[in-house]
Amino acid sequence: MNRGSRLPLSHLADMTDDAGLFEHALLTAPRREHGYCLDDVARGLAVLCRFPETSFLSDRLLTIYLGFTLAALAPDGRCHNRMATDREWRDEPGLGDWWGRALWGLGAAATHAPSNEARKRALDGFRVAAQQRSPHARAMAFAALGAGEILIADPREEAARALLHDALDTLGPADPSPGWPWPEPRLRYANGAVVEAFLVSGVALPAPRAVLTGLRLLTFLMDAESHDARLSVTPTTGRGPGEAGPGYDQQPIEVAALADACARAYGITGDPQWREGVRAAWAWFRGDNDAGVPMFDSHTGGGYDGLEPGGRNLNQGAESTLAVLATAQQAQRLGVLG
Template sequence: MPAPAPSFTHLARLSDDTGLFEHARHAIVRREHGYCTDDVARGLLVVSRELEPSAQVLGLAERYLAFLTHAQDGRGAFHNRLGHDRRWTDQPGLGDWWGRALWGLGTAAARNPADWIRTEALVAFSRGAARRSAAPHAMAFAGLGVSRRTGQDGARRCRTHLVEPCGPRRPVTGRRGLPGQDSEVLRR
């Protein structure tokens, strides 16, 4: 029995012409909390994985991509919080939201069925991938974006800049991390 097609009804309900609202109480958006780059990036990631998107899903991808490109500054950092009044409440930075934005953009650049979305996502992804964060979580999320781009133009350069400088090969000890148990060397 084939799996049912995913429904994007709730995701569309939580979105407006600007992006994906950060919070809701059941099906009712909490406008007072505005939007955040983290959630919009997750939304872009989800809709970009749809192989045969409906017009509604393509519209969501377009909106989320527009939000992320608006959130990004000229040097590749991202704002995280946008009020419902459409004013940024923070300064661009390289926190977890930067890494999640690269994850969503990398996924859209690699997998979105719409050529123009892939092209625009790649531009924003490349600008953001030129930066590095001091936060390990942010770098991990950015690495997920790089991994989605494996085998595509510019992917090697992004891996070289973002992933390889994160550290040398490290010994990992055992399944529980106890010294001397099944020691092996794994890459990052």
């Protein structure tokens, strides 16, 4: 991936059929027997909406992902997550992370999809899902990312405004312990999304204290997820007070969420340290990580599923591929793709 080049979507396309995005891969081949999940499809919708220029392929993928996300909505705003290849849902509608990511994807599409029709369909879907509230902080953080996009674009959108207020109430205490400022007892997964939720809520509402909270948490997170002048992100087991890295497996989604948070902070403050954070995130994918191995295929855009002590998980699933593309988008936009 070179600066100024179009990011390759060939692996993402290989992981997609006319129904949706397959969740898992065996090396580069989609594992169709595991079906599709809204978690990944909605994440893909958000990523596709961030391309400054569209193509026939990106438009086709966006149309598929938007259709899947809307089909996952129940009338009361809850969402299905898992669909099998027979096109039947395998779960009951719920309010887990997938619900929050649906709102994230729909919010992105409502403001950035290439056609008026797609933007209208996405906004209608957002309003359906925004009837609900999740008891889970991560789900509400993901939902806030979509609501923030909509409210920034249209301050009259009350469904988005109400959701952001409730997300801030759910995300954590206003005055956390100075020894552990994170609003949870442990760092978990996609931690950057929590930070970005504070930042985007603070800009959209507006709520200046939320912006300050987000910047304080991002400073803490960058310090906690760095080791020997490179990113060493929270492993799958999490990380609590006093626990030092490196730890494994490190997941690409953690790096992508950190890149998004740093890009958002740079857009708000213009502080070059946050641009450097995006550069460090992209460097992690290029091999400046604890195992010293690249975490993506530069020819196809496929992402490897996890960083391990001796190298990498060679499977290229949907989540990791989207994490690569999302981080590359931010690096390209800020001129640090290199």
